[in-house]
Amino acid sequence: MVAEKETLSLNKCPAKLPTRTKLLAQQPLPVHQPHSLVSEGFTVKAMMKNSVVRGPPSAGAFKERPTKPTAFRKFYERGDFPIALEHDSKGNKIAWKVEIEKLDYHHYLPLFFDGLCEMTFPYEFFARQGIHDMLEHGGNKILPVIPQLIIPIKNALNLRNRQVICVTLKVLQHLVVSAEMVGEALVPYYRQLLPILNIFKNKNVNSGDGIDYSQQKRENIGDLIQETLEAFERYGGEDAFINIKRRIASLSSSERKQESELNLRLYGQ
Amino acid sequence: MAGSDVKPKSISRAKKWSEEIENLYRFQQAGYRDEIEYKQVKQVSMVDRWPETGYVKKLQRRDNTFYYYNKQRECDDKEVHNVKIYAY
Numbered sequence: 001m002v003a004e005k006e007t008l009s010l011n012k013c014p015a016k017l018p019t020r021t022k023l024l025a026q027q028p029l030p031v032h033q034p035h036s037l038v039s040e041g042f043t044v045k046a047m048m049k050n051s052v053v054r055g056p057p058s059a060g061a062f063k064e065r066p067t068k069p070t071a072f073r074k075f076y077e078r079g080d081f082p083i084a085l086e087h088d089s090k091g092n093k094i095a096w097k098v099e100i101e102k103l104d105y106h107h108y109l110p111l112f113f114d115g116l117c118e119m120t121f122p123y124e125f126f127a128r129q130g131i132h133d134m135l136e137h138g139g140n141k142i143l144p145v146i147p148q149l150i151i152p153i154k155n156a157l158n159l160r161n162r163q164v165i166c167v168t169l170k171v172l173q174h175l176v177v178s179a180e181m182v183g184e185a186l187v188p189y190y191r192q193l194l195p196i197l198n199i200f201k202n203k204n205v206n207s208g209d210g211i212d213y214s215q216q217k218r219e220n221i222g223d224l225i226q227e228t229l230e231a232f233e234r235y236g237g238e239d240a241f242i243n244i245k246r247r248i249a250s251l252s253s254s255e256r257k258q259e260s261e262l263n264l265r266l267y268g269q
Numbered sequence: 270m271a272g273s274d275v276k277p278k279s280i281s282r283a284k285k286w287s288e289e290i291e292n293l294y295r296f297q298q299a300g301y302r303d304e305i306e307y308k309q310v311k312q313v314s315m316v317d318r319w320p321e322t323g324y325v326k327k328l329q330r331r332d333n334t335f336y337y338y339n340k341q342r343e344c345d346d347k348e349v350h351n352v353k354i355y356a357y
Contacts, residue, residue: 084334093298095334099327133337137327 061199064160072115073123081108083130085122094129105141106148109134113152116168117159124167131171135178142179149175150189157196162221165200169224176235183235187243190232194247197225201248275305277355286342286349292325294344294352299328299336302355 036052039045046053075081082097112134115127135142156168172193176183186193200221229248233240283290293303301307304316307328317327319340328336344352 093336095330095336097334099335100337136339137337 062160065158067117067119067159070114070117070123072111072118072127075111076115076123076126081111081126081130083126085126094126094133096133100133100137103134105134105138105145109138109142109145110148110152113149113171114155116152116156116171117164119161119163128167128171132174135171135174139179142175143181143185146182146185147189150192154192154196157193160196160199165221166224169221169228172228173231176231183232183240184237186232187236187240190243190247194244197229198248201225275309275357277302277357279356281354281356283349283352283354286344286346288323290349290352290354291342291344293354294348295325295328295336295338297352299330301328302353305357 036050037045037048038054039048039051041053041056045051082103084095084097086093086095109131112127112130115123115130118124118127153168153172156164159165176186202222229244232244236243283293296303296307299307301310307316308314310331311329316325318324319326322340324340324342325338326340327338330336
């Protein structure tokens, strides 16, 4: 509520415009306030007494970057991929024209990972489903291709698009379990992949006691990042935790937590 | 070419999910009645299966494209009644 000055004439005759306001005895005299100057920081003007420094502009950490046309889209439109779209009762399915086991993973897998940047149908569906199928059936063909996958994954995460990040994190979780030694092979590349996760790690919605449906649908970024980092730690070998901790300082080890909880239960220590 | 194709005598719908129903679902997704028809059409003796679960892993469709299936269950409970069981 705004406190207003009493004006006798206004209350008694509302139709009449007040010519002069009458001040009551206890009210202080209006002091002339100098106009405040708005100025940028770190300037000489900012050092003046009556200047108000404007805050820094937003850095844009969460701002989405625009997508560039990807090699995946180019190859798909040229018909270079041995895939076809099929509709079934559950939605869509991908049919392969060539057996996956016979595919050259060095050529195709990085291309499919490049398609993670896509956000429109059918590109994002083909990329996601194609990666899933290739990782399921790749076996030992996946490990030699890991270095070529890092740049596409980094590009996808750098878009800062919520949907793309969710899909990429699920792909990363699948990648570390897809074959032996893949988790350990990723450890040297943590310094390229983890910084962007650090930015989004605390992006959890505080909805009080409300239901967060994005959690149920596995689309809550904060939770997905936590799951992904736990998978990295579990499958990354001995050096994984310390390397992750270097990039994401607020992380606590899930393995060590479980171990200490177990010790507490067994030995009461 | 093998001998004459064996045709089923009766058909019924599945009521409850089981591993057999899961495999039938996968064959019917690919456009076949069941494993018997697949082996007749494609002239193969063995079907690719996941070693851990025994579910069908890969099938070749009639247009020669390949369908790959997950290691885990794919047939939801609401799809079970669409699965046809053929008796010979």
